[in-house]
Amino acid sequence: ENEIFRPTKAIIDLSAIRHNIVNLRKHLHSDVSVIAVVKANAYGHGDVQVAKEALKAGATILAVATPEEALHLRQEIPHTPIMILGASPIVFAPIAAKEAIILTVFSEDWVRKVSPLAKDFEQPLKVHIKVDSGMNRIGVRQEKELQAVYDAAKMVNNIEVDGIFTHFATADEENQEQYEMQLAIFQKMIASLPEKPRLVHAANTAAALVKESAQFDAVRFGISMYGLAPSTYIEENLPYPLKEALALESELVHVKKIQKGDRVGYGGTYIAKEDEWIGTLPIGYADGLLRCLSGQEVLIEGVRVPIVGRICMDQCMVRLPKKYEIGEKVTLIGKQHGNEIHIQEWAERLQTIVYEIPCMISERVPRVYKEQ
Numbered sequence: 001e002n003e004i005f006r007p008t009k010a011i012i013d014l015s016a017i018r019h020n021i022v023n024l025r026k027h028l029h030s031d032v033s034v035i036a037v038v039k040a041n042a043y044g045h046g047d048v049q050v051a052k053e054a055l056k057a058g059a060t061i062l063a064v065a066t067p068e069e070a071l072h073l074r075q076e077i078p079h080t081p082i083m084i085l086g087a088s089p090i091v092f093a094p095i096a097a098k099e100a101i102i103l104t105v106f107s108e109d110w111v112r113k114v115s116p117l118a119k120d121f122e123q124p125l126k127v128h129i130k131v132d133s134g135m136n137r138i139g140v141r142q143e144k145e146l147q148a149v150y151d152a153a154k155m156v157n158n159i160e161v162d163g164i165f166t167h168f169a170t171a172d173e174e175n176q177e178q179y180e181m182q183l184a185i186f187q188k189m190i191a192s193l194p195e196k197p198r199l200v201h202a203a204n205t206a207a208a209l210v211k212e213s214a215q216f217d218a219v220r221f222g223i224s225m226y227g228l229a230p231s232t233y234i235e236e237n238l239p240y241p242l243k244e245a246l247a248l249e250s251e252l253v254h255v256k257k258i259q260k261g262d263r264v265g266y267g268g269t270y271i272a273k274e275d276e277w278i279g280t281l282p283i284g285y286a287d288g289l290l291r292c293l294s295g296q297e298v299l300i301e302g303v304r305v306p307i308v309g310r311i312c313m314d315q316c317m318v319r320l321p322k323k324y325e326i327g328e329k330v331t332l333i334g335k336q337h338g339n340e341i342h343i344q345e346w347a348e349r350l351q352t353i354v355y356e357i358p359c360m361i362s363e364r365v366p367r368v369y370k371e372q
């Protein structure tokens with residue numbers, strides 16, 4: 001494992017992952033499975049570690065976005081079903097069969113092109129048919145399209161239709177209109193099949209938390225596994241309290257007093273209004289602390305202090321209320337001395353959603369795991 005020298009790190013609380021899943025399972029009907037969505041390196045939290053914790057907490061399937069993510073997980077987690085939620089290239093089908101990776105299919109042509117390869121599969125390839133019930137991303141949109149994909153797959157003896165699923169575009173909103181429409185379309189599509197595939201699933205976090213009608217056989221649990229609410233509406237309607245898993249910490253590496261009128265950072269954009277203490281942190285935009293986060297507060301001894309001046313690639317400066325020692329701990333996201341900086345605060349400042357924040361913390365920031 002590469003030793004960590006720079007004090008900047010993301011601390012992942014695996015007990016929070018467990019808490020969020022154990023409570024979800026209490027919330028769901030007892031026969032509903034949990035699919036842990038660990039794509040994008042588990043939304044930036046570390047896919048292998050989160051996946052192992054999620055399985056210990058009762059998840060039974062892992063879901064990722066790409067073939068590479070599936071293979072990376074398979075190397076570390078030999079037996080659990082891993083599902084790719086997006087499109088996979090035809091050439092990947094034999095590898096998926098060998099590695100027991102479940103593929104998403106939604107094209108008859110794709111199935112026809114895979115079928116000559118199927119006779120050499122080491123074991124049957126499991127596929128879940130994706131229904132596009134209104135998000136217009138990927139999936140079959142008509143019953144006859146569904147029938148064609150289903151029949152084509154059924155004709156190939158080494159392809160097994162193991163499931164069918166859809167994805168909601170607005171389950172995290174108060175307005176139920178599009179959700180109800182998508183649910184009805186999905187239910188009609190399932191009913192049009194000669195038999196129900198083993199695993200029918202539709203819910204993302206929002207639907208799993210607030211839409212009992214969306215539970216089916218399994219739910220695909222992503223954002224709230226990490227302790228984040230997908231939207232304000234869901235935050236206001238949580239069936240149980242979430243525990244945030246990620247904290248972002250660093251330390252002061254330099255502290256100095258500057259005089260009134262002195263400038264700080266590239267472009268000299270920050271001008272001291274009086275004699276001030278300025279601290280420097282070893283974290284910058286190449287770590288995911290985007291330049292437009294200048295002005296965001298960080299915690300030192302539980303006190304909020306602002307980032308001042310332009311954020312550099314690897315460093316940034318903060319205005320301190322007094323002199324601190326080198327090595328003083330700084331919390332950029334998380335709790336410190338009873339105060340807290342939420343990921344939501346960064347999302348608002350960046351005019352984005354909480355999903356994007358942990359994903360943007362770059363690989364240069366080591367993920368350190370703690371097990372409460």
Ligand SMILES: Cc1ncc(COP(=O)(O)O)c(CNc2conc2O)c1O
Binds near residue numbers: 085206220221222224
């Ligand atoms: C097909 C599918 N299922 C489940 C999930 C999990 O959603 P949740 O994190 O809200 O529980 C996602 C997340 N997909 C994305 C999350 O952000 N952008 C996306 O495309 C998804 O694309």
